[in-house]
Amino acid sequence: MIKYETVIGLEIHAQLKTESKMFCSCDNYSVDAKPNENTCPICLGMPGTLPVPNKKAIEWVYLLGLALNGKIAEKFNFERKNYFYPDLPKAYQITSSTKPPVIGGRVEIETEGVIQNIRINHIHLEEDAGKLIHPKLGEYSLVDLNRAGTPLLEIVTEPDMRAPREARIFMQDLRSILRYLSISDANMEQGNLRCDANISLRPVGQKELGTKVEIKNINSFKMIERAIEYEVERQMELLGENKKVVQETRGWDESKGKTLGQRSKEEANDYRYFPEPDIPPLEPYSGKEIDFDEIKAWLPELQKEKSQRFINEYNLSTQDAEILTSDLELSRYFEQTLEELPDITKNDEIKKQKAKKVSNWIISEVLAKLNLAGISISDCKVNHKDLAELLDKADHGEISGKIAKEIFAEMFETGKNSEQIIKAKGLSQISDTGAVKVMITEVIKENQGPVSDFKAGKEKAFGYLIGQVMAKSRGQANPQVVNEILKDLLDKE
Ligand SMILES: [Zn+2]
Numbered sequence: 001m002i003k004y005e006t007v008i009g010l011e012i013h014a015q016l017k018t019e020s021k022m023f024c025s026c027d028n029y030s031v032d033a034k035p036n037e038n039t040c041p042i043c044l045g046m047p048g049t050l051p052v053p054n055k056k057a058i059e060w061v062y063l064l065g066l067a068l069n070g071k072i073a074e075k076f077n078f079e080r081k082n083y084f085y086p087d088l089p090k091a092y093q094i095t096s097s098t099k100p101p102v103i104g105g106r107v108e109i110e111t112e113g114v115i116q117n118i119r120i121n122h123i124h125l126e127e128d129a130g131k132l133i134h135p136k137l138g139e140y141s142l143v144d145l146n147r148a149g150t151p152l153l154e155i156v157t158e159p160d161m162r163a164p165r166e167a168r169i170f171m172q173d174l175r176s177i178l179r180y181l182s183i184s185d186a187n188m189e190q191g192n193l194r195c196d197a198n199i200s201l202r203p204v205g206q207k208e209l210g211t212k213v214e215i216k217n218i219n220s221f222k223m224i225e226r227a228i229e230y231e232v233e234r235q236m237e238l239l240g241e242n243k244k245v246v247q248e249t250r251g252w253d254e255s256k257g258k259t260l261g262q263r264s265k266e267e268a269n270d271y272r273y274f275p276e277p278d279i280p281p282l283e284p285y286s287g288k289e290i291d292f293d294e295i296k297a298w299l300p301e302l303q304k305e306k307s308q309r310f311i312n313e314y315n316l317s318t319q320d321a322e323i324l325t326s327d328l329e330l331s332r333y334f335e336q337t338l339e340e341l342p343d344i345t346k347n348d349e350i351k352k353q354k355a356k357k358v359s360n361w362i363i364s365e366v367l368a369k370l371n372l373a374g375i376s377i378s379d380c381k382v383n384h385k386d387l388a389e390l391l392d393k394a395d396h397g398e399i400s401g402k403i404a405k406e407i408f409a410e411m412f413e414t415g416k417n418s419e420q421i422i423k424a425k426g427l428s429q430i431s432d433t434g435a436v437k438v439m440i441t442e443v444i445k446e447n448q449g450p451v452s453d454f455k456a457g458k459e460k461a462f463g464y465l466i467g468q469v470m471a472k473s474r475g476q477a478n479p480q481v482v483n484e485i486l487k488d489l490l491d492k493e
Pocket residue numbers: 021024025026038039040041042043044149
């Protein structure tokens with residue numbers, strides 16, 4: 001039996017979060033807008049209008065290109081891709097795939113401990129189309145052109161992935177890079193990150209690619225893996241029965257859990273590409289328009305570098321460092337909270353100990369609550385200053401660890417700070433030796449049995465007595481103070 005190898009390449013679309021659209025000054029943020037509110041004669045495709053490219057969008061393509069180690073092309077050209085569809089009023093899309101701004105590049109992914117380079121073929125810039133809305137009861141469709149003209153990056157990979165899982169990991173890593181660069185929200189569920197997958201099989205050892213099938217409009221991470229897995233099995237079955245795989249475009253049907261044929265190669269459009277006559281070609285190195293030194297200065301520390309730094313600088317475990325850097329905002333929250341602690345010194349050991357505490361708190365308390373509420377760290381009501389203040393109070397014995405967690409729960413719900421909650425509820429830990437002494441004296445009186453046991457050398461009885469004092473104080477006595485005074489008083493018994 002012939003053994004087959006899976007070959008996967010991806011084409012990814014990511015909407016850029018620039019303030020204005022790609023070729024006009026319309027607002028690029030339309031989440032709260034009424035249909036067709038953010039439109040103008042340019043993005044409505046009125047005759048006689050002139051597109052003006054958005055400089056920020058061009059700079060951001062170069063920024064991504066540099067982050068992925070791609071080559072900046074000497075010259076890049078906008079061109080027209082002609083097709084008719086109701087969501088595209090101009091009847092052409094302005095794109096740049098023939099002479100793209102960035103050529104080559106790579107993303108390093110890790111699957112089960114194996115590092116692999118996924119090569120990028122090129123990155124180009126284009127504009128998004130509008131949206132069609134199909135009312136359930138009407139025999140008509142509505143057109144919303146708020147999205148028409150949104151700057152869109154297309155990232156095309158080489159066919160370097162060999163398993164559905166690798167495609168998912170690649171997409172997750174790319175999402176992290178886009179978010180760390182702050183150029184796209186890169187949210188698949190909200191449609192600002194989408195991908196098409198090209199899948200083919202070939203006998204192991206053969207260089208030439210097999211017939212490819214394209215799955216269009218994958219819009220969740222779960223779907224990437226499932227849709228590709230299904231498609232690989234489908235093609236495997238065909239080849240096993242000596243049937244041919246037809247080159248076609250297929251769509252994923254979530255309810256049926258399978259891919260369905262949409263159009264074959266014969267039906268494919270001829271887009272009649274030609275250079276956009278209204279926008280001159282851009283030679284980024286020739287003029288002063290694009291300042292690459294400035295763009296290089298924008299390059300941030302990316303997730304993998306940050307995670308490695310957290311391991312080295314704070315002695316965190318790989319797992320904790322990865323969790324904390326999985327979201328740029330979360331990694332900032334961690335470092336800001338740590339810096340806010342009053343006694344952070346340059347002493348590495350103290351810094352590492354505190355970092356471990358802050359990391360544990362964020363992972364076990366903050367993240368758990370965020371996940372439960374289904375919100376992200378940017379919507380968290382507890383800011384880093386308030387969290388640092390709470391952790392500092394627990395650290396100095398002003399409140400116990402248990403009480404600190406209760407206070408945090410309330411801070412998370414109400415947005416109040418720890419001081420306000422402690423005052424309102426009288427939760428401050430009892431460190432006042434006078435008050436503790438009174439409680440201990442009572443406990444000794446009430447527990448003469450264990451007291452004699454302790455006197456007779458039974459160490460366990462001491463722990464029991466501590467427990468009784470803590471219970472009497474409803475957990476609010478400072479354990480260290482209880483310990484010292486109890487020892488003192490038992491000696492005098
Ligand atoms: Zn416009």
